[in-house]
Amino acid sequence: xxxxxxxxxxxxxxxxxxxxxxxxxxxxxxxxxxxxxxxxxxxxxxxxxxxxxxxxxxxxxxxxxxxxxxxxxxxxxxxxxxxxxxxxxxxxxxxxxxxxxxxxxxxxxx
Numbered sequence: 232x233x234x235x236x237x238x239x240x241x242x243x244x245x246x247x248x249x250x251x252x253x254x255x256x257x258x259x260x261x262x263x264x265x266x267x268x269x270x271x272x273x274x275x276x277x278x279x280x281x282x283x284x285x286x287x288x289x290x291x292x293x294x295x296x297x298x299x300x301x302x303x304x305x306x307x308x309x310x311x312x313x314x315x316x317x318x319x320x321x322x323x324x325x326x327x328x329x330x331x332x333x334x335x336x337x338x339x340x341x
Contacts, residue, residue, distance in 0.1 A: 239322075240272075240276070240277075240280050241280065241283075241284060241289075241318075242315070242318045242319075242322060243262060243270065244258060244262075244277070244280055244281060244284060244290075245284070245289065245290075245307060245311055245314060245315040245318065246315060246319075247261040247262055247265065248290065248305055248306060248307045248311070249307060249312070249315060251306065252304045252305065252306035253304065253305060253306075254295075254302040254303060254304050254305070255274070255277060255278055255281060255302075255303060255305065256274075258277060258281070258305065259272060259274065259277050262277070281305055284311070285305070288308060288310050288311075289307070289308060289310055289311035289314050290305050290306065290307060290308060290311050291305070291306055291307075291308050292304060292305045292306075
């Protein structure tokens with residue numbers, strides 16, 4: 232089952248770029264793999280989001296040659312790392328608030 236990451240794609244992309252520079256397809260694969268397939272997103276969704284993050288100064292890109300192929304590699308800037316930290320905190324507060332409203336899972340919903 233695929234989940235809709237609208238509103239959270241920037242945060243998810245910043246997180247998959249945190250370990251270090253990756254090319255776009257590797258970012259797509261990381262989203263899919265780290266979410267156990269829930270975020271199996273099309274290139275037409277991910278690349279525009281990466282370009283938007285780049286225009287905002289949160290991501291930088293450069294062309295590399297490897298394996299006989301030229302690829303664009305994306306990485307966090309220092310501003311991107313700071314934004315990721317701030318957005319992680321925001322997400323934590325949001326998730327805690329939602330969980331407080333939902334409460335513990337009822338026994339009958341098991």
